[in-house]
Amino acid sequence: MPSGSDGWTEEARLLAGDRLRRTRVQQRLSIRQIAELSKISKTSVLQVESGRSSRRSTYLKVAEAMGLHLDRLVQPGSAEEVPYAIHRAEDDTWFDLADFGEGPLPQSAQSDPQAREKLARDSGVSPLNILGSRLERGRIKPTLLELYGPSAVRSHAGEEHVFVLAGQATVSVGGSELFLEAGESITFWSSEPHFYAPQEGSPLPVRLLSVRVDS
Template sequence: MSEPTDLLRQEREAEELLGAVSSEVVGARLRRARQRMGLSIRDLAATARVSKNSVVRLEGGGMPQAMTVVKLCAAMGIHVASIAKPAGDEAQIVAIHRQANDRWFDLTDFGAGPVEDRPLSEEERRERVSQGLKVPLLILTNRLETGRLLPTVIELYEESEKRSHSGEEMVYVLKGRARIHVGLQSFDLEEGEAATFWSAEEHSYAPADGADLPVRVLSIRIDDRA
């Protein structure tokens, strides 16, 4: 099939699809798709061979021209159907963790499941530690369905076991003073300080000398399996 004929077919399909959603929804979806790819309006317009004003107008909620939408979608490597799907069928763009979602695990054995199927207060976690819980771990649920970030909160009463995994990790001290061991190096971090490291290096977390317990850190790592 020749390119002009194929474009005409895509234009007809796009006209049918675009008739099911408002121009505001189409514009918002085009803008999000462009931003996810890190493209400026100028870059997208140049790649799609449309005017910059056409992109601005579409993203602002202007009436979509089917052929323009086809060209923009082709330039971003997405199907028009992803822009023109029913308004209620939105992809997840925000994920939120609520306190009611808190479930605490043991970092040394989080595969065993949560300590309790409910949130635990700091006093309850401290009691569990006295009963054998090693390193309280809160797995935050604000992870996007197709995202790669794994956010957790780690509560430290003693040094954790050394571990390693692919990717990189960022640790931010929420409370107290922490000591981060990475490979042969160790770093003390005050509350409000952070470190990022290649997590293929063996690493562990611990309270710094003399720190009030528990020390609490936020860990965010990239899940390479996503």
């Protein structure tokens, strides 16, 4: 695979970036906090986590900020890598869909659905649980969404599959509004502007399982 000026391959960058992102989420650190600890920009942190940064020194700064050894992160056959990933109930960590880079929601909203509902109604957040059942080098990114109102409009690379777990949802993709009941699902190119919302009269929260595959 192509390598940068410091000899790092694309595979090494992607592997290190994914493991750094997973560790940041597990440590409940925001993009902003890592940027401050690493003394780099938030954009640089995002580039590291996606494997787009070509400078090994930048990965090293992010790793050191979380107390990690960079060389161990880029060993595909390391003992820490297992062929599966599990998310347990105690692993739940809720963020705001529109601003998850700023870190988790307040502690009161982590275990109390009523606190999340109040926060959603008062501040317009869309609670997002980034599930830990992601393979070390996998491309599938599952999340759980709770909707109390319309989410922010988003677009990003890749494909997205959304399954309605509870309630009735409206999923808008590229200007088309699709209406889904519990047990129904939709797959779309996530580069199209899209958002989610409860249908009028639906019990709240509407719960969605979103599975994203980056291109």
